Amino acid sequence: MTTKKSKVQTQNENNAVSTVSYELANYTSRFCYEDIPQASLERAKLLILDAVGIAFASTQYDFAHRILSGLSALSEGSSTSLIGLPGKLALRDAVLMNGALVHGLDFDDTHIRAIIHATASAFPCALGVTESIKGSGKDLLAAYILGLETAIRICDAAGGQFHDFGFHPTGIVGHFSCALQAGWLYGLTPHQLMMAQGLTGSTAAGSQEFLEDGAWNKRLHPGWAAGAGITAAQLARTGFKGPSKPYEGRFGLYKSHLGAAEKSVRYDLIHSTLGQVWELHNVAIKPYPICHLIHACADSTIILREKHAIQVSDIKRIVALLPQPTLHIIAEPRENKLQPANEYDAKFSAQFVVATCLIRGRFGLGELFENTLRDTQILELAKKVDCVADPDAAYPQYFSGGVEIHLQNGQILRHHEKINRGAGERALSASEIEKKYFENALLALSQSRAEAVCSAVLNLEKYSATDFMRILSPV
DSSP states (O other), X not given: OOOOOOHHHHHHHHTOOOOHHHHHHHHHHHOOGGGSOHHHHHHHXXXXXXXXXXXXXXXXXXXXXXXXXXXXXXXXXXXXXXXXXXXXXXXXXXXXXXXXXXXXXXXXXXXXXXXXXXXXXXXXXXXXXXXXXXXXXXXXXXXXHHHHHHHHHHHHTTTTOGGGXXXXXXXXXXXXXXXXXXXXXXXXXXXXXXXXXXXXXXTOOOBOGGGGTTOSGGGGHHHHHHHHHHHHHHHHHTTOOOOSOTTTSXXXXXXXXXXXXXXXXXXXXXXXXXXXXXXXXXXXXXXXXXXXXXXXXXXXXXXXXXHXXXXXXXXXXXXXXXXXXXXXXXXXXXXXXXXXXXXXXXXXXXXXXXXXXXXXXXXXXXXXXXXXXXXXXHHHHHTTXXXXXXXTOOTTTSOOEEEEEEETTSOEEEEEEXXXXXXGGGOOOHHHHHHHHHHHXXXXXXXXXXXXXXXXXXXXXXXXXXXXXXXXXXX
């Protein structure tokens, strides 16, 4: 329901200055499904399919049920459905739960240059709000794309620097983009959309402290962002006032999170190409359930193993080549990375991943079970892995990487991946994405139901949000 605008509100809209939030609000208010290229709609459905498969797989893990138990104890309503889990929760609790399911295995997509898992907040937000307003599959798809396009740009403007200051960009930027996509679904005016963005400037956080001991809170970051965005949109809808410069202001997003490094932020990137360049085509789907920054090293290790039939006893030393700005995330502190506390810790250890790939010849969800984490052969080999800066890295355009395996006989085996598999010209094909979806979904679903879900996602525009959600929820 649209509220009647006051004279003051109307005057503010007419006299609005061209801030970043104003530009985003104006674009959002004009945004419509019909303006999205067909190729972008098809790509979006594949990204959603990947996310849904991961969400189903997550329902088989302990963390999902612990989150559901906690939210069920707090939730004071049951209006919104969950992916692959029984029952319903209040809207904000449901998007938090669904966000955790999509992001909880760290198997979800990444926009490489921006370094953000935008789908993990954009899809649960679009799904929950569209269901709540009884919208269409087209509404859901458009809102999802709007969330992706805005989140990627807000993050990309920082040039990958959020990580350098201990922040998880997915847990920060999604607050703003979710406010825009929820606001679009609720029919907010440009002024209200500005206020919604201003309000989320006070909720965006996303600490990376979880890296220190493999804590679980990163799994909650995308869903918190979606819930915060929805809340901000509804408050703005009632006339609640937020600051007008949440991005470039004196205490805005970039100055508060990047300090002196804010001077390099490209504010023009946030809105200058909206509607002209569709960044969702640059979103990479993960072939491994580990931190995306390690994928090229994992691939390089497996390639050398298969090519040379390497015996562990022949290895003297391993050098893992990684982008220098990422070493503090996936290689340090070394003592922590050599002894992952749990499966989530292991996902962020280049040493553990490389050692596992050499011994197992693969790295899937099964390589994150307790028996692998405590495998003495893997842990001993991990001690021989030294992580160094990759002089040939194409970061941040791609997550380049490689390995050098030094053998006891003096031979050095090398392989380097400039473009990580799944990104750029090495993007996974539609059939490869569907294969990954089924591998994940079949952990929780029968073959027939997994096929029905796949068909529904790939034909999303033909469904109502309510009917689509019935297919994703347990029968």
